[in-house]
Amino acid sequence: MTVNKRLKTLGWYLVLGGLGYLFLFPLLFMIVSSFKPESAIFTDLYSLRAILPVGELTLDNYRGVFDKSRIGHYFLNSLLITGGTVVMGLFVNSLLAFSLSRLEWRGQKLILSAVIALMIIPLEAVVVPMLLLVSKLPSLGWEEGRLVLEGSWMNTRHVQMLPFVANAFFIFLFYQFFRDIPKDFDEAAKLDGASPFQIYRHIIVPMSGPVFATVAILHFMVMWNQYLWPIMAVQSEAARPVMPGIQIFFGRETEWGEILAYASFITLPVLVVFMIFQKRFVRSLAGAGIKG
Template sequence: MKNQLLLKSAGTMLVRILFAVVAAFPIVFMLVSSLKPDQQIFGDMSSLAAFLPVGNISFDNYAAVFDRVPAARFLLNSVGVSAVTVILGIFVNSLCAFALSRMQVRGKKIVFTAILATLIVPFQTLALPLVWWVNQLPYFELNGFSLEFSKGWLDTYQVQIIPFIANAFSIYLFHQYFESIPKELDEAARIDGAGWFKIYRQVVMPLSGPATATVAILTFLPAWNSYLWPLMVVQSEELRPVMIGIQYFFQLNVSWGEVMAYASLITVRWWSSSSPSSVHSSTASPPAA
């Protein structure tokens, strides 16, 4: 019986390793191709050499990426926009979920149902009306010692952040997790004189590390991969995120080695931003007060 369990476990592990290797093939191909010239990329396509760093290997494609596009600026923009969206998204969505879960407010079930109903509406149907709305919003800019007023958020950083802070699915995740936390803790905190915000900050959120980490990852992914919305509302090159930069490589002469190098930079930067160590602070819950 024990041998059968060991064989079954070994077989399951081998199947998992096989699927992992198959899933890694595109990433390996991308990383290896980023080190090769275009002629060698196409020449190696018919053999396993396509997945091996053999032949004329160099970092010329990476140097060409920074010569062709302001890749560092695009990466910095995406990191900044994604980080701010995640931080504000966690705060706003958790506050909304806390109010709907812990506070006795009349009509909160109707509000929660209306929030969930927005999940069935695809973003593509809202994109054009949203462009019109953000173009009507007031914009204040500090010019020296004077505050200047204008209308329209197009071609700004906030137009890439603010429309995506509130998220129905994030509210739902926080709400469901908050429901699993005993409400007796709230009553004990209120007896000690704590207000609702103190209960949220020192009781509920420190116990919600897994939900916070999940929301952080699910918010970061679409913010980092955003393409359609920045393409519609951002015209200045210095404000564009990293995904818009990919279209630069398909103008005039396409260099697939440079495309692979740029994609590798995006992937490595994304992995470093969304790795478990980057969300450690979110999952590490301090003791509740």
């Protein structure tokens, strides 16, 4: 390797290292500072000590989080809401994408155009009509051995799940991936008498691991980080997820150490999910780059 190539490689490592530090700094600062007293957090803020576990370390911030909030209950709610939405979303979004990319039916192009158009509409633009709609929808209850309609969807877990199962962006991701799978597989399966759903289940799904992992990670992050919708649709603690729960620590005297401890605790599941699916996620991105 020549000197110029070595310098060029070194330069790239320095650039990438700098970018890595830039992206990791907030995360490292949050986690390390969650173990420090509040006075030490601000004292170390303008030095390298801000991201190093040095000085007086304590678990008092985490004790304060568990004493002042029902974080365990919020955490369980978020796991149920997020997990349920992701599982249902993988099925619903992939099935619609399969129909759009592998089957032929009247109005197919119109529906695809509508899906693409919905991608540019932010949640904030439709959140008030959604709130009015779900406030009028009755919930199912059980009374004297029979199902009855009672109350409304407000202050429930399913009001935080069902409106977000179908997602235009995830449908389009599945559509793009499914479209690039050769249709020869479909034709061969049809000759053997396979139905469209059997083709989806036994051929398309096994060949689409990377895109399923990608959508699972992205959908998990979207649902786990939900804040606006829960504070509008849920007022009781019974169905409250973790994100709105952080409001407890913002008061007349803000405890920044406890806020950072709370934020560190609720960030852990996102990191775990990414670590589990990272290989398929990276493979999906690499495959998309090659196709592009």
